[in-house]
Amino acid sequence: MTRESAARTRPPASVAPALAEDAQEILRHWREAVPHDRLAHLVKDATRAFVRALSVRLATHGIAFGHWAFLRVLWEEDGITQKALSVQAGVMEPTTFSAVIALEKLGYVERRRRADNRKNVYVYLTRSGRALKRKLVPLAEEVNAIGVRGIAAGDIGTVREVLLAIIANLAQDALREAAPPAPRRVSRAT
Helix, strand or coil, X not given: CCHHHHHHHCCCCCCHHHHHHHHXXXXXXXXXXXXXXXXXXXHHHHHHHHHHHHHHHHHCCCCCHHHHHHHHHHHHCCCEEHXXXXXXXXXXXXXXXXXXXXXXXXXXXXXXXXCCEEEEEEEEECHHHHHHHHHHHHHHHHHHHHHCCCCCHHHHHHHHHHHHHHHHHHHHHHHHHHXXXXXXXXXXXX
């Protein structure tokens, strides 16, 4: 990344002090106020920090953070249904509908119906939408690099393994919670 492109991804000077102050307050909170609080809260704050850093960078290109997930999915699998896009982005269908309309107005996607399936609406990237990948993915990579700066590669690998295990455990819990209750056995006294 050139110095010029790095400067374009920085937050405006008027916003930067507030972001830095917020980050310091979060660090103080975790180190002093609640150093042993639940892991879920710590993960949430780390996620917020990643989202904030990427949002600022995306905004310099006129892209809302809320559109990022949809673009990422479409860069990997273009021409999918709005329903599949919802599932892969992990959001509800009305949210996807609104985002697709907004991305269509910006000229990044188009919606089409197929002759063999008039019921479903398929979402396709336009040339401009595909071109965004070259501009935006490096921004996400930059944020990730900043986030792990100074952390040993082995530790990063461990964090990934731990987070994947947490995700798997919670997915298993969701499956158990969604399973119908086992039938009750009625014992007959003799």
